[in-house]
Amino acid sequence: HFAAVEMVPGDPILGLSEAYVADTRPGKVNLGVGIYYDEQGRIPLLRAVREVEQALALEAKPRGYLPIDGLATYNVATQKLVFGEDSPLLAAGRVATAQTIGGSGALRIGADLLKQVLPIAKIAISNPSWENHRVVFGSAGFEVLTYAYYDAATHGLDFPGMLADLGKLEPGTVVLLHACCHNPTGVDLNAEQWQQVVELVKERKLLPFIDMAYQGFDVGIDADATAVRLFAASGIEAFIVANSYSKSFSLYGERVGALSVVGKDRDEAARVLSLVKRTIRSNYSSPSTHGGALVSGVLNSTELKAMWEQELAEMRERIHAMRAGMVEKLAAAGAPQFAFIQEQAGMFSYSGLTKAQVDRLREEYAIYAVGTGRICVAALNRANLDTVVNAVAAVSR
Ligand code: PMP
Numbered sequence: 001h002f003a004a005v006e007m008v009p010g011d012p013i014l015g016l017s018e019a020y021v022a023d024t025r026p027g028k029v030n031l032g033v034g035i036y037y038d039e040q041g042r043i044p045l046l047r048a049v050r051e052v053e054q055a056l057a058l059e060a061k062p063r064g065y066l067p068i069d070g071l072a073t074y075n076v077a078t079q080k081l082v083f084g085e086d087s088p089l090l091a092a093g094r095v096a097t098a099q100t101i102g103g104s105g106a107l108r109i110g111a112d113l114l115k116q117v118l119p120i121a122k123i124a125i126s127n128p129s130w131e132n133h134r135v136v137f138g139s140a141g142f143e144v145l146t147y148a149y150y151d152a153a154t155h156g157l158d159f160p161g162m163l164a165d166l167g168k169l170e171p172g173t174v175v176l177l178h179a180c181c182h183n184p185t186g187v188d189l190n191a192e193q194w195q196q197v198v199e200l201v202k203e204r205k206l207l208p209f210i211d212m213a214y215q216g217f218d219v220g221i222d223a224d225a226t227a228v229r230l231f232a233a234s235g236i237e238a239f240i241v242a243n244s245y246s247k248s249f250s251l252y253g254e255r256v257g258a259l260s261v262v263g264k265d266r267d268e269a270a271r272v273l274s275l276v277k278r279t280i281r282s283n284y285s286s287p288s289t290h291g292g293a294l295v296s297g298v299l300n301s302t303e304l305k306a307m308w309e310q311e312l313a314e315m316r317e318r319i320h321a322m323r324a325g326m327v328e329k330l331a332a333a334g335a336p337q338f339a340f341i342q343e344q345a346g347m348f349s350y351s352g353l354t355k356a357q358v359d360r361l362r363e364e365y366a367i368y369a370v371g372t373g374r375i376c377v378a379a380l381n382r383a384n385l386d387t388v389v390n391a392v393a394a395v396s397r
Pocket of ligand 1: 034101104105130213246252257
């Protein structure tokens with residue numbers, strides 16, 4: 001039966017992590033991953049999460065199934081976080097939200113939903129984008145187009161190119177947009193640029209699908225949701241948001257995310273929710289209980305939510321400090337050309353390092369980065385920063 005199955009190439013980033021683990025050199029550094037590490041190089045377990053987890057353990061509740069669309073308290077709290085406490089869309093009942101298996105699950109359920117509603121629509125993703133965007137939407141049967149995004153010459157945004165490409169899409173095309181902390185480049189739009197994109201999307205009758213995997217990782221909960229808030233205020237009838245708590249709650253393996261679909265009115269949102277539920281039912285029936293209970297427990301407690309926001313702020317401030325430290329130390333080491341790293345946002349930076357330089361970093365210095373030059377600045381800390389800076393400066397000479 002399986003004789004004709006060929007080996008599918010593995011995920012290059014996971015392959016990199018395997019090579020890193022196998023590396024026996026002391027002082028090795030893995031900048032290839034997409035995970036936030038703390039100053040001690042560990043994945044943090046947030047205090048707010050631990051409090052809920054301990055309370056849950058004491059209760060020792062039975063493990064029944066969640067509803068198909070997940071925990072209601074989780075979905076309501078998610079809506080407030082994503083759309084804002086006082087969102088008119090929420091007041092009007094226009095948002096259908098379902099807890100999903102991480103942000104990835106939200107993307108896949110959203111893709112499967114759209115395929116049923118708009119069978120011939122195409123989707124456009126940024127060039128470059130998170131590799132899985134192409135895989136998820138391609139697997140769901142979409143033709144995947146790209147729009148200009150990153151400008152290698154400036155290490156910033158090719159905004160004119162982006163507008164030009166979006167302007168050429170056929171009406172009805174789905175446009176995947178990264179809300180903030182763009183993966184893999186770290187290059188984001190500012191509020192004025194978002195407003196222009198919103199107007200163009202409206203004019204061209206495109207369907208925005210916003211992927212928000214890093215809310216709170218750059219400036220804060222509300223500021224990082226600017227794209228969502230501007231689309232919400234635009235009068236656009238329909239758009240979609242996939243959000244993930246993997247990073248913001250440091251709950252990677254708990255698979256916590258949500259899909260929110262905005263409809264024209266309450267009635268449309270209710271009908272869409274019924275289709276979302278059937279789509280989930282046919283994929284995995286219902287989400288898992290534990291991660292949702294943790295996030296809901298934090299977000300529905302005033303005290304724990306404040307504690308979480310503080311911990312989230314500490315994470316983003318540490319990232320900003322690492323970016324600043326890296327730029328400053330690189331300049332001191334004779335490599336001032338990396339100043340742009342400070343302007344980029346979130347966990348990642350397109351460093352501009354070439355494939356050959358990335359290979360040298362790994363072979364000569366035991367520093368692992370993605371072949372595209374993407375580095376995870378959230379894996380830097382005071383103990384490895386000098387090692388990384390000296391190696392990057394050396395391969396850049
Ligand atoms: N979207 C983007 C842009 C991401 O970077 C990630 C995580 N790497 C996801 C979605 C998926 O998040 P999750 O791990 O919650 O599935």
